[in-house]
Amino acid sequence: MTRQKKKIATAHLAHLQVAPADPRPKxxxxxxxxxxxxxxxxxxxxxxxxxxVDTLTAQTNKTTKPKFETFKPINTNxxxxxxxxxxxxxxxxxxxxxxxxxxxxxxxxxYRNAEQQMGQYMDRPYLTPQQxxxxxxxxxxxxxxxxxxxxxxxxxxxQELLNILNEANTNETGKRMNFEYYKSVDFASKTKPYTDxxxxxKNMATGNKPISLKDAFYITxxxxxxxxxxxxxxxxxxxxxxxxxxxxxxxxxxxPRNNEAIHKAIQKFGKDTTSINLPKNxxxxxxxxxxxPYTYDYIDYKGEKDFRNYFVTKAxxxxxxxxxxxxxxxxxxxxxxxxxxxxxxxxxxxxxxxPDNAGKIHNYEPTSHWNISDDWYSEHMYITPQAENTGIxxxxxxxxxxxxDCIANLGISYLNKxxxxxxxxxxxxxxxxxxxxxxxxxxxxxxxxxSVLAHMLDRLxxxxxxxxxxxxxxxxxxxxxxxxxxxxxxxxxSLGYEEMPAGLYEQQMNLQEFRGKVQQEKGFxxxxxxxxxxNINN
Numbered sequence: 340m341t342r343q344k345k346k347i348a349t350a351h352l353a354h355l356q357v358a359p360a361d362p363r364p365k366x367x368x369x370x371x372x373x374x375x376x377x378x379x380x381x382x383x384x385x386x387x388x389x390x391x392v393d394t395l396t397a398q399t400n401k402t403t404k405p406k407f408e409t410f411k412p413i414n415t416n417x418x419x420x421x422x423x424x425x426x427x428x429x430x431x432x433x434x435x436x437x438x439x440x441x442x443x444x445x446x447x448x449x450y451r452n453a454e455q456q457m458g459q460y461m462d463r464p465y466l467t468p469q470q471x472x473x474x475x476x477x478x479x480x481x482x483x484x485x486x487x488x489x490x491x492x493x494x495x496x497x498q499e500l501l502n503i504l505n506e507a508n509t510n511e512t513g514k515r516m517n518f519e520y521y522k523s524v525d526f527a528s529k530t531k532p533y534t535d536x537x538x539x540x541k542n543m544a545t546g547n548k549p550i551s552l553k554d555a556f557y558i559t560x561x562x563x564x565x566x567x568x569x570x571x572x573x574x575x576x577x578x579x580x581x582x583x584x585x586x587x588x589x590x591x592x593x594x595p596r597n598n599e600a601i602h603k604a605i606q607k608f609g610k611d612t613t614s615i616n617l618p619k620n621x622x623x624x625x626x627x628x629x630x631x632p633y634t635y636d637y638i639d640y641k642g643e644k645d646f647r648n649y650f651v652t653k654a655x656x657x658x659x660x661x662x663x664x665x666x667x668x669x670x671x672x673x674x675x676x677x678x679x680x681x682x683x684x685x686x687x688x689x690x691x692x693x694p695d696n697a698g699k700i701h702n703y704e705p706t707s708h709w710n711i712s713d714d715w716y717s718e719h720m721y722i723t724p725q726a727e728n729t730g731i732x733x734x735x736x737x738x739x740x741x742x743x744d745c746i747a748n749l750g751i752s753y754l755n756k757x758x759x760x761x762x763x764x765x766x767x768x769x770x771x772x773x774x775x776x777x778x779x780x781x782x783x784x785x786x787x788x789x790s791v792l793a794h795m796l797d798r799l800x801x802x803x804x805x806x807x808x809x810x811x812x813x814x815x816x817x818x819x820x821x822x823x824x825x826x827x828x829x830x831x832x833s834l835g836y837e838e839m840p841a842g843l844y845e846q847q848m849n850l851q852e853f854r855g856k857v858q859q860e861k862g863f864x865x866x867x868x869x870x871x872x873x874n875i876n877n
Contacts, residue, residue: 418508419800421501421808424494500824501808507759507793508801514758515798521761533753533764536562540746541771550738553577553671555745560650563752567647567656567868576655579872581675583630584608586615599695601678602703605669609633610708627875633668634659635706636865645866646755659865662688665705670741681735682744684782685716686837692735700735726835731782743775747783754787759794766791785831792824 520526527534536558542548543555557573560566568576584604585595593600607613614629636659642648651667654660660668666682666689673680673693681692683702690711691703702711713733716722726732736744750768759765765787772784796817800806803814811817 417505419501419504419797419806419808421497423809424498424501496825496828497808500821500828503789503793503824503828504797504800504808507790507797510754511758511794511797511801515801516760518761518798521763526760530753530757530760530764532562532564533749536749537746537764537768537771540742540749543742544739544746544771544775550742552667552674552738552741555742556651556667556671559745559749559752560647560652562749563646563650563756565647566650566652568652573652573655577671577675580608580630580672583613583615583628583872584672584676587613590615595676597696598678598693601673601676602680602693602701605672605676605678606703606705606708608672609665609669609705623874624876625874629873629875631658631871631873633665633705633871634865635665636661638865646752648866653866656868657865658869658871662690662706666691669703669705674738681737682741683733683735685720685722685732688720721837723835723837725833726837729834730778730780731834731836740775740781743772743781744783746772746775747781747787750787751783754790754794759791759798762791762795780834782831782834782836785827785834789824789827789831792820792827796820796824 516526539548539558540555543550553574557566557570561570566573584601587608588595588600588604593604595601608630610632612629612631614627617626617628619626633654636648636657639645639648647653648661649663651660651664651671654664654668669691670680670682673691679694681700683690683692691705692700693703694700702713702716703709704711713727716733717724717727722732746768750765750772753760753764753768769784769788769791772781772787773779775781776784799814799817799820805811805814805817808821811821
């Protein structure tokens, strides 16, 4: 999975202790011990566990015990090598848990594996959960301070670049065309939805067109094609949602012009089954209208089978989504209701920020319906102090910046569908996206730039039959691309970006696999269009 996909990926892990109002503290505590690391790549999986189980129980009577298979990570295609490297790359340690292992045993093994992956493994005694937590915090703090010992650092960086290049090679398979084809009328016709979408988004970004997040996300997703909804259907669903929330507020004595009240109403609308009374109609006899809440979709969470699983149009059409789409559903409803809000990001995750009537900013998780503080995100989600200081995480993204993020996502969608092509369109997306961020710190666009450089370098190597990077100077222009990629990766690191320790990856994948299997066994299909509104006759 590319780093771009990780950012908009669906799954996340978190300590359940962050929910102060959790009615099941014992189970929360047990899960907290079992999964201590809370990597944000997988935050929503535990954040939404209770909501997921309750929803499936309510929506199906199937009780068949699910069957689970062992998760098997996909092997990366190592097409390229670099024989000049003096050290082999670290491999993900195997998770060996004995039968009957306690949650503390699993947690301790996880930390040891992470240490080994980070080259910090030491022969040490068993640590308590609290000691492990402190050790992890020390690691994060130390990572933000440059080390005087640079031994092996250069070699490690070149290994990382090699991995990025191999990933690009895998993604380009089946998408390479004759370079001249990208200048052809046929290719221009095929990609016209993307160029039209980019122009529309740039018009919003430059003030030539009013900013509409509702339109921006539809434009972005419609370029990919085969959306779940037509634009008319999409607008109708948003209007029906908005009208329902307004009426619900009025019938409950809430001011539909009060920002804090609007947010509380949206949160209840997304979390609970809600209802409003309708005027009596002798023709229909309908007196009550109900709305069932949006739910989390765990199946194909990486969008490998269907890229549209990330889309907000899919969430509105099916009533199911994840941490890339459900916060956008919330944001679009807030926009339609005239509320002030911001989108915010953490590693591989997005959520909502909004001001109360006193101006204090609150965080809200539309996937789990919890309020989580910035301090908690920083403390548990591998967010380095540098990442928070540079604003790549936990910042308040206004509508202008969200448009910039849409432009970057448009580029990712293009890359997924057509590959890098000649790089022109993707570079336009990157440049336009960065202009929307005053600090020039749109991580999504900067990560996309690395992908473009790696894909272009792969195209150059592949065309000239180069597989070993020691032969880089045999191809004109290759070293320039490689050095540009190297500099961009240094920029990413200087912003405080850190990937989840690879030693934790397989453990979290098993959790994802488990959730998806449960959903499948319950017979809950998050890909079918359905109406969340229910009319009740008197």
